[in-house]
Amino acid sequence: MTSVLRLKAKLPTPLVALADLAYDYWWSWTEERVSLFSIIDPIRWQACGHNPVALLEAVPLERLWQVAEDPYYLNRLRHLTSQFEAYRRNGQAQNQGGHRAPWANQVAPQISPDRPVAYFCIEFGLHESLPLYAGGLGVLAGDSLKSASDLGVPMVGVGLLYRQGYFHQHLNRSGWQEEHYAHCEVNHLPMELVRDEFGQPVTIKLDIRQRPVRVQVWRVQVGRSQLYLLDTDRSDNDPLDRRITSQLYGGNPETRLAQALVLGIGGVRMLYALDIEPMVYHLNGSHGAFGLLEVAQRDLRYSEADFGAIAAQVRQSSVFTTHSPVSAAGNVFAADLIESFLGGYWPHLGLSREDFLALGNHRPDDPWGLFSMTVLALRLSGKANGVSSRHGEICREMWQALYPDCEMHQVPIGAITNGVHAATWTAPLMGDLYRQYLGYDDPTPLTDPSRWARIDAIPDDQLWQRHSLLKERLIAYTRDRVRTARHSRGEAADEIAAVDHLLDPNVLTLGFGRRFSPYKRGELLFSDLHRAIRILAHPRRPIQIVFAGKANPTDEEGKRIIQRLMEWCRHPALRDRVAFIEDYDMAVAKLLLAGVDVWLNHPRRPEASGTSGQKVALNGGLNCATLDGWWAEAYRAGGAGQAANGWMIGKANPVADPDVQNQQDADSLYDLLEHHIAPLYYQRDGQSSALEGHRGGLPRQWIAMMKASIHSCAPIYNSDRMVAEYLTQMYMPSPEPVVVNAFS
Numbered sequence: 001m002t003s004v005l006r007l008k009a010k011l012p013t014p015l016v017a018l019a020d021l022a023y024d025y026w027w028s029w030t031e032e033r034v035s036l037f038s039i040i041d042p043i044r045w046q047a048c049g050h051n052p053v054a055l056l057e058a059v060p061l062e063r064l065w066q067v068a069e070d071p072y073y074l075n076r077l078r079h080l081t082s083q084f085e086a087y088r089r090n091g092q093a094q095n096q097g098g099h100r101a102p103w104a105n106q107v108a109p110q111i112s113p114d115r116p117v118a119y120f121c122i123e124f125g126l127h128e129s130l131p132l133y134a135g136g137l138g139v140l141a142g143d144s145l146k147s148a149s150d151l152g153v154p155m156v157g158v159g160l161l162y163r164q165g166y167f168h169q170h171l172n173r174s175g176w177q178e179e180h181y182a183h184c185e186v187n188h189l190p191m192e193l194v195r196d197e198f199g200q201p202v203t204i205k206l207d208i209r210q211r212p213v214r215v216q217v218w219r220v221q222v223g224r225s226q227l228y229l230l231d232t233d234r235s236d237n238d239p240l241d242r243r244i245t246s247q248l249y250g251g252n253p254e255t256r257l258a259q260a261l262v263l264g265i266g267g268v269r270m271l272y273a274l275d276i277e278p279m280v281y282h283l284n285g286s287h288g289a290f291g292l293l294e295v296a297q298r299d300l301r302y303s304e305a306d307f308g309a310i311a312a313q314v315r316q317s318s319v320f321t322t323h324s325p326v327s328a329a330g331n332v333f334a335a336d337l338i339e340s341f342l343g344g345y346w347p348h349l350g351l352s353r354e355d356f357l358a359l360g361n362h363r364p365d366d367p368w369g370l371f372s373m374t375v376l377a378l379r380l381s382g383k384a385n386g387v388s389s390r391h392g393e394i395c396r397e398m399w400q401a402l403y404p405d406c407e408m409h410q411v412p413i414g415a416i417t418n419g420v421h422a423a424t425w426t427a428p429l430m431g432d433l434y435r436q437y438l439g440y441d442d443p444t445p446l447t448d449p450s451r452w453a454r455i456d457a458i459p460d461d462q463l464w465q466r467h468s469l470l471k472e473r474l475i476a477y478t479r480d481r482v483r484t485a486r487h488s489r490g491e492a493a494d495e496i497a498a499v500d501h502l503l504d505p506n507v508l509t510l511g512f513g514r515r516f517s518p519y520k521r522g523e524l525l526f527s528d529l530h531r532a533i534r535i536l537a538h539p540r541r542p543i544q545i546v547f548a549g550k551a552n553p554t555d556e557e558g559k560r561i562i563q564r565l566m567e568w569c570r571h572p573a574l575r576d577r578v579a580f581i582e583d584y585d586m587a588v589a590k591l592l593l594a595g596v597d598v599w600l601n602h603p604r605r606p607e608a609s610g611t612s613g614q615k616v617a618l619n620g621g622l623n624c625a626t627l628d629g630w631w632a633e634a635y636r637a638g639g640a641g642q643a644a645n646g647w648m649i650g651k652a653n654p655v656a657d658p659d660v661q662n663q664q665d666a667d668s669l670y671d672l673l674e675h676h677i678a679p680l681y682y683q684r685d686g687q688s689s690a691l692e693g694h695r696g697g698l699p700r701q702w703i704a705m706m707k708a709s710i711h712s713c714a715p716i717y718n719s720d721r722m723v724a725e726y727l728t729q730m731y732m733p734s735p736e737p738v739v740v741n742a743f744s
Contacts, residue, residue: 004020012065025222121138124141124142130191131162132166136611144722150223154224163183166248168180191218202274213238264287280317286320286376319383335370378413384414386609396411417633419717426618433458437455438451502576508543511595511621516559518558519603519604521662602665603628606629610625624677634713650665683701685698
């Protein structure tokens with residue numbers, strides 16, 4: 001009996017449909033996502049990490065019968081079930097998606113459920129209940145699967161099942177980050193172990209460290225898309241091999257290389273074992289690049305051609321999206337490590353050691369050079385792209401040496417700017433407002449600017465009221481999380497009581513949430529502490545900020561940045577104006593991104609793309625960011641009667657000296673906050689007013705900027721547009737791709 005059937009057997013008959021919904025993450029981007037499961041038992045819903053399967057398994061039968069007798073709940077459930085069944089029948093796509101499912105079939109009929117896109121990524125961020133993500137790369141992958149489902153693009157995701165996921169963050173009394181891992185109870189997650197016709201788990205095998213490793217497969221349903229997760233935690237594997245897929249980004253280079261082998265080679269073998277023959281292999285990041293070697297190895301079995309000819313065929317069906325804007329970053333491994341793991345593999349490709357290592361080497365004539373997964377992916381992919389226009393330019397410059405016959409502008413690395421899944425990241429309160437005035441039921445595509453032009457029809461007071469409620473929700477949540485953290489650290493009673501005064505819903509609120517790495521410059525706001533205090537603690541125009549994010553477990557400087565932020569949270573002049581939310585995840589992100597007035601993003605240039613600010617814009621927040629990544633394309637300065645859609649930190653062109661750049665950007669940020677952003681926020685109905693007197697008016701010019709931001713960003717910086725561009729520009733057949741010669 002499958003897990004879905006077991007859950008159905010427990011549920012009262014009127015609630016049986018909840019089992020199908022619980023095992024399909026489609027529910028997580030519907031209008032009912034806030035209360036569909038939480039209303040059954042709010043306390044258990046929080047305790048189980050918003051996992052609908054774990055909730056329904058844990059709730060007492062008596063409570064389930066109480067819900068089953070509620071006619072209002074049953075009416076809502078019937079309505080949602082009807083939508084779900086229509087969606088699964090490939091009828092009209094989710095209203096928030098805006099397209100009808102036949103769109104993809106009309107554009108690219110050769111990509112079908114029988115010949116789908118296989119989307120490889122080391123992490124997938126679908127929902128906080130499935131902790132298989134660390135940050136933006138995984139969330140991008142999850143959003144891609146959701147938009148592929150909405151648009152009817154046949155896509156299967158290929159990833160790894162991390163039994164311990166990414167680490168949980170705890171800050172000790174000194175503010176230092178400590179990491180701990182929680183073991184996932186996979187049998188209580190919304191996924192199914194894939195079994196064959198005899199009921200046995202589907203298993204594939206590959207050799208790692210000269211040992212056979214058996215890998216089982218789990219399936220996660222994402223609307224009309226599927227995500228397959230590879231898992232080495234089996235009793236018939238060596239104890240060391242069972243831990244290969246234990247932690248995301250955990251362990252040493254040997255573990256990371258083993259994970260790359262499982263994802264790439266194991267992923268392709270898994271697809272063949274399930275009789276899935278992809279039309280396109282899409283590598284989102286370089287971690288799955290070994291998969292293209294496995295495709296070549298399989299083709300060589302049935303061909304008289306050599307590796308070079310087969311590699312040319314592989315390029316015809318492969319797409320690579322590169323993310324790092326730094327050529328030395330990413331997955332690189334020593335040649336001797338590659339040899340120890342893959343020494344028995346390259347003979348199956350008809351390659352010598354030197355030829356194999358050359359595939360991943362910047363300089364093919366260096367037999368001991370580092371083996372780069374990005375170089376391997378570029379050499380075996382017919383099409384490649386960066387994730388913003390500027391990032392595409394940087395990549396063409398970075399990797400020109402791999403294309404010796406091309407001028408820089410001819411290097412075949414394009415650009416498709418990242419986007420976010422609007423239905424996932426738009427807060428239900430804002431989505432309801434858009435439904436009323438923009439018409440989510442309108443068949444006009446989400447990507448049509450004319451649809452978002454209707455944003456001006458929303459009354460200012462209604463838009464401001466919804467935004468203010470979301471900010472109050474964020475502040476209440478932040479206080480609760482900070483209070484709990486201080487309790488757990490055993491802080492003094494007066495420190496815990498002080499949380500009651502932390503943040504003010506009437507104060508201009510900034511947000512900053514991301515991985516804390518030195519190049520992200522999370523401490524930029526406090527470069528000049530005295531000036532920062534003067535701006536944040538201004539008696540008439542105060543500012544407050546909410547931070548969230550984790551540092552990589554091995555990043556000592558990133559941890560020190562968090563520690564300094566915690567010191568500023570305790571500063572007498574800032575203690576009510578600065579907050580840090582521990583253990584950042586998708587649930588925290590949704591509240592933070594929807595509740596802030598202004599989102600700060602100021603990494604050291606270059607940044608590949610970034611997507612957090614796109615989510616903020618969907619919810620009416622404004623961006624204040626360096627002119628890089630997606631914001632370099634989206635920023636509008638205003639003028640000629642048009643409102644700007646945000647602010648630019650610093651100048652468009654960076655300087656070479658990082659210290660000078662930091663000073664310039666900090667000065668620019670201070671000037672914007674003090675002389676532009678705060679005065680505009682506190683100007684109510686045409687009059688500049690003190691904090692205590694602004695409640696009765698509306699910040700009309702600020703609201704005009706909110707509308708300009710939504711209008712300019714929402715129709716472009718969404719994953720529907722992004723996936724549509726991948727389909728038409730990258731997945732569709734095209735002329736012979738440029739060959740990257742590894743042996744020249």
